[in-house]
Amino acid sequence: MNLADINKRYNIFSEFVPHDGKGFTFSLSDDMIAKGFQATAGSMILEGHRPVYDSTVSVRMRDAGASLIGKTNMHEFGVGVLSVAAKNPFDIERICGSGAACAASLIDDHVALATSGWGGISIPAAFCGVIGLTPTQGRVSRYGQIDNVSSMGPIGIIAPNTKILKKYLPAISGKDVNDPVSCSQPELKLGKSKLKTVAVPKGITDNVSKDVRKAFDDSVEMLKGMSVDITYEDMPHLKYSMAAHYILACVEGSLNFATYCGMRVGQQNGDMSLPFDDYFTSFRTKYFGQEIKKSIISGTYMTLGDNRNELYLRSLGIRQLVLDDHKKILSKYDTILTPSMPFIAPKSGEIEKMGYADKYLSGRFAIPPVFCGLPSISVPCGYSGGMPMGMQFISSHWNEDVLISAAEMWENSFNIKRPEVLL
């Protein structure tokens, strides 16, 4: 199949250029800017937005010799956990989490860049049976990324194998004067670490599906067979992370989305005779989707009056507790290991039956490391009915090396399957 046929079948790209898919190629999720391409972040409100400059990651990938073949579909501004933006390469009736993971799964030697404020790297990587690396917050410049969750959500890599990941992580990492927070990072060093010790949070597989629990337990046994020491540890504050993340993500998102009001970018074809406030309201009402509206209303509510102290500032305190839990464990072990998702990729109809909170809570493994700015890597760890499942290693800030080493070691022992239809 060629790129156009594959896109027609899986709805991977919002925009792409003709390409035979050969050689090293890359894609950007639609919240990253590339000159000449539309950048909508999956939102109708940004339709027609064609920036005149390139994101730093786009420039760096091209400089490293990769060809940009398109912008991948994503759920609106990446808000939420279960995205129906594209179809799963292992079963088109199921979701895949994002077009980025679908591209990495189907196209050889392809690097898909994606953002992770709501778990948007580990989750789709697990659903699509590929490897997803979320770097430390600040490792990769976010210049040219459409803002969503400012204090979390770095740009990361989804790839079919660690060889490609190792090639391009150094290319996109490093200081960038256009993103001041990237300039305080230590140098990325790869090939120095080896996975020896892993901590598994006690009770981490409670309330996951039977097939995920079995795959995870089998993987733990397999790691033991690879001379990795496994220890079960308490993480008493982990249970608070999802509630606190929801608050911080909605507050930060609602502030960033205030930019979009029918002026300067995207949709601007409104009735200029309307009063100021009505004009803005008409655009935001018409062009924001339901999930974004919910997150904006939540975020606005959480900063009103006493809620600022009781919800927003309280969540910042909770983040410190959750981070301290992680740091304490990671001072004794190389990584923390969890499943990536509690179930295999669901069908669209199954998602519609889920409650709003249940959908969000399904990101309870992928979101905590993002919440704490910690790097993580999701690797395939089993298959159920042909559908992939993933597990996720988490390491200390800036220690992406041990994650790649772990993924490489795992890749050499575990048979990672590819979907039957490939480009």
Added chain:
Amino acid sequence: MDQMTVKRVAGIAHIDLTDDELKAFEEDLSDVFDLLMILDDAPECDSLCFDPVGLYDVLRDDVPVLYENAEELLKDMSLYNGLVRGPKIA
């Protein structure tokens, strides 16, 4: 979160909701706000974690540069006599 609150907050955020949306949003947001109740049981923490990684801004010199192709920057904006158009203020 009752419907009155949802409607009031949506208004502050410049979003109009239909009656059907109000009902659905009340259910969904109440659902997720129940989840937030877990924070009532969380211990107090003295420090606030604005930035989990400990990043700091490394600022470059602020040097003004003339961007020569202003028309390119304005090409997708709704303009009137070269100025960005907006709604009337009053």
